[in-house]
Amino acid sequence: MLKELIAKSFEKSPWLFHLNTGSCNGCDIEIVSVITPRYDAERMGFKLTGTPRHADIVLVTGPITSQSKDRLIRTLAQVPDPKVVVAIGSCPRSTNVFNGSYSVEGPLDKYVPIDVSVAGCPPKPEAIIDGLAKAIEILKEKRRAMK
């Protein structure tokens, strides 16, 4: 009985960790606006946490600049399983307009498989909420697969 409860609660209380790898902050303010009263992600249980240790879903924004590359890898490693990586905006997906620049270390999937990518520059908060809904599905499968 407890096991289904735990599995169900993964769907009900995913915690987010926001990881900015050199983004122009367009997507960052969109992520934060998801928690404002108008879009209110908290009613679905989302909560921004301060440390990767508490996170289930990692929201990555920005084209991976060379400065933030190894920090990205280290922080993503510190997130306990099951974890889901969501690329917010086009930059993590494909380094957007910064493609080919000397200081950009390429799209996110060079370092970690992207589970959900929300396109848009910046994506609309509703799109982010869609992305998070998809991320919850993947989180549940990963949790089932993890045991």
Next chain:
Amino acid sequence: MQHYPILSIVTLFLGAFLTVIFGSKNETVRKFIALVASSISLILVLMLIKPVMIENNVIQYWMGNWRPIHDWAIGIGLEVDSLGLFFGIIAVVTIFLSIVFSFRYTEKDSETDKYYVLFLMLSGSVLGLVFTGDLFNMFVMIEIMTFAAVGLTAFRNYQEGALEAALKYLVLGSIGSSLVLAGTITIYSQVHTLNMAQISALLFNNLTPSTLFAFALLLAGYSLKAFVVPFHPAAPDAYMSAPSSISMAFSGMVNKAGVYAIIRLVYVLYHAMSFKSIQLLLIIIGTITMFVGVTMALAQNDFKRLLAFHSISQIGYVITAVGVSTALGLTAGLYHALNHTLFKGLLFLTAGAVFYATGTTDLNKLGGLAKKMPQTAAVFLIGAFSISGLPPFNGFVSKWLVYQATYQANLAPVTIVALLVSVMTLASFIKVAQSIFFGQMPKEFENVKEVPLSMRIPMWIMAILCVLTGIFPNFVTKYLISPAVSAALNVGKYIDIMMGNGYAEKILGKPVEIPAVDYVLAGYWNPVAWLVLFALLLLAVTIVAVAGGFNTASLPVDGDDSKYEVFFGGEANEYSHVKGNDLFWGLKYDLRHYFGFMHDAHSGIINDYALWAIFTTTIFIVYIFLLVP
């Protein structure tokens, strides 16, 4: 059974002399003599418990069989009542554990024979002071104690600050001793006897001005030995530079001897506890000592110096409780004195273990030792929790008694200060725990090992004692503390035993009944049931853990997988251990004026401290002349 007290004192002094003769060359002989001497005196004193504590009779022993003739005591008499024996037990236990600890602790030092000689002299003098029934003999023992302590403070003279600390202790100690001597002489000039029982009988409500003057001098002298605040600056330096086993003896025995002398002086000799003004004086001193001691401790950067200031603040607790002259107050005071010796001794031993393993006790240099020295860390935590008064440990019971006593005597501000001081004690020990045992470990302590077994045994013994006295308060009070309290309060029996019956019939009021501190009074929920709860809850949590879909904790695998690195904002982990004076920024910032004033007051110059001492003695004299009738 008559001869046990004198035998226990003599064995210690004999051990000191034998060490000089035989032990100067061979290390093991020295250790053997010290161990034998301390264990003999330990056994003798423990055998005294049954007759004195349980059957409640007082042992008297006249040196050279010079019995009093025509009701006039000429010879030196030893008188062991339960109050003296209580402090004697504390002293003897501390001596034995300290010697066992110092076997391996002083192996790196040279000339340890002088260490053992001085230490045995110190312990012999403390025992002598506690058992003696003669005022001048008490002065002699205080002299020996002070000079042995000065010698031991400067034992590691290669350490910077050791000689200066010893000089400070010497100057202040001799001021204290001269005050005591002056007081003793003035009393002698009045009552022409030195036997405490007879003095107490003769002084019963005929307090002439010169005996009051003697009372003030003695009170100042003894409180200097107990390192009460106005007189305290010598203590932190002495405790810091002395080897830890010695500073454990200092904080376990030496300032307890000062407290014993104050109790004996105020309760037994002068029956002064009936005067409201004396109670107020003791309570004011105690509260100031409490507060100044702990606030100074918060600002310290060295582990042993921090512990030294805590000893001062805990002595403040004891004196406040003793100042509240109700039976409950005295019970609280004595119980806290016992607990203080246990947990403070334990903490000094952990400081010694840290010094032995790493070579420094500076809070700003250490860190993360819990992984390398797990037992020392566990024992330190027990000591830290007991001193800050967390329930299952012994600090809680005695501190609770102090609050109950002070608040029932309508001293609300004192209770509030006491509770605040207790929280600040907790704060400073969290600071020590974080700076030394937890957090990240600096590179140079990579190959630190746990301290040898012979040092861990005394630590564990004290830790277990700490827990036991916390879990069974009524057992401890019934057998140890209530007899001592009754001995201090009904003085008549003390006098009759020494001077023959009927001598003190005018003092023999009805014996004050002692509230047995059981769970109703101690107000403490029966801790045994608390342990049952502990077991039940642990069971509950494990059931939930096993039944639930838990995955076991993934323990760090070797190699540099950054999953097990500490979250550092994504950065690679470099050494950034939050320690020493990085902590409590908010508090120090808010109280910066107070800390600034305290910093200037402790200037470190000896004549400032001497000025402080003389100034407070004059205040005592003026206060006592004005207020006592």
Next chain:
Amino acid sequence: MVVLSYLFYVLVFPGLLFSTIVGLILSGIDRKVVARMQKRIGPPIIQPFYDFFKLLGKETIVPRTASRKTFLYAPVIGLLALVTVALFIPMFKFTAISTVADIIVIIYLLTIPAVALIIGGAASGSPYAGVGISREMVAIISYELPLVIVLLTIGKKVGMALNNGAITFSLSQIVNYQAQYGPMITKWSLIPAAIALLLIIPIKVGSVPFDIAEAETEICEGPLVEYSGVPLAIFKLNHAIKMFIMTSLFVTLFLSGKGTGILIVDILLQVILSAIVVIVSISTLKAITARLKVEQVLKFFWTYPTALALLSLILVWMGF
């Protein structure tokens, strides 16, 4: 038989199960009310249950620099102390365990969870935890002073009425006093003390305006930075139970009385009243103020609540 009743007390009624459920419900209500005050829908009331069970399912990572045993056992010790305190707090007539001096035992047992959080944070060996610890300790020092004065005032007030002037520390006597003379909040001399205690509850629970120790934005959750999985779940549970205990302590000290006599209704009344106290003290403050700086917390608590508490102490001392 006694062991059985102990078992029931400890594991079910005022102990682990009851205080867990009520604690989580109260923190759910708190999050919902804060959301509603910010005009957003806010999570369902049982959201803390979901958080708790999700954390149970997460992987528990023990960092390399952590000292393992202390790191893993710290939350359980905190939980133990909290459940023990839950046994002491009377609900209108019913007390699981009552002795002569409950207040002092409660004060000290309530410091154990804070110390457990500190030792757990220290054991994790992270620099954020180090800073979090020093802030938590400053918070403890700042709220201990007014809390003690408030409790001593109440003890004195009840003591003067019931046992001839000597102070009483026992909560059951306080409840009897309120049964005879009406809830304590109606006594005008104790209203400043009530306001002081209302201000102390948020910092004792560690909710937003005073949560300098677990400031997510500044020091990434302070002492909890390295926790994940089961220990973190237990710490969050401690957080919730502490909210229940502090509010039901407030209800017992200021709002209790005869009660209806039927146990179930009394318990319900107690829970509803503590929910109201949660809304009044924790949620409103959380919704309208931002987090204070470290020295502001100390300055705030040693001026306003202490002055209020001292005022009512003096009033009670003078016999009002």
Next chain:
Amino acid sequence: MKFPYLKEAIKSAFKKPSTEPYPKVNKEAPEGYRGKIKYYPEKCVNCGLCIRVCAPGCITRTIEKVEEGDKVTFTFYQGQCTFCSLCADFCPRGAIELTKDYHLAVTDPKDLIVSGTFIKKAPPKPPVQPQNQPAAKNQESNA
């Protein structure tokens, strides 16, 4: 000792929350919102202006010879697109249009690709048969 926003907080506690029930009720994007790209291959004339104008260069074209002309497929990789709609503005034919559909959250990147192919017929062959007697035919034609 004033408490900011206290009145407002209490008032809004009793008002209806202003959260939009998004996941249940699908919300229309505002007018002129530059969302998902829609490509009309039949309008496109393969002039390549959009490729030149696209900043991130997310438009690619493949041309392949087919017997009646060349088969051109345009692929718009929205994962790289900044939705600036320059391509839509510059397209002479108006073949690219950014719709108001903002649902771009996808799990596999393939869904972000919008593509369309069309066959650009070569110009009609001239009716004259192929020139086989170059000299003679010229005299006859100009005589």
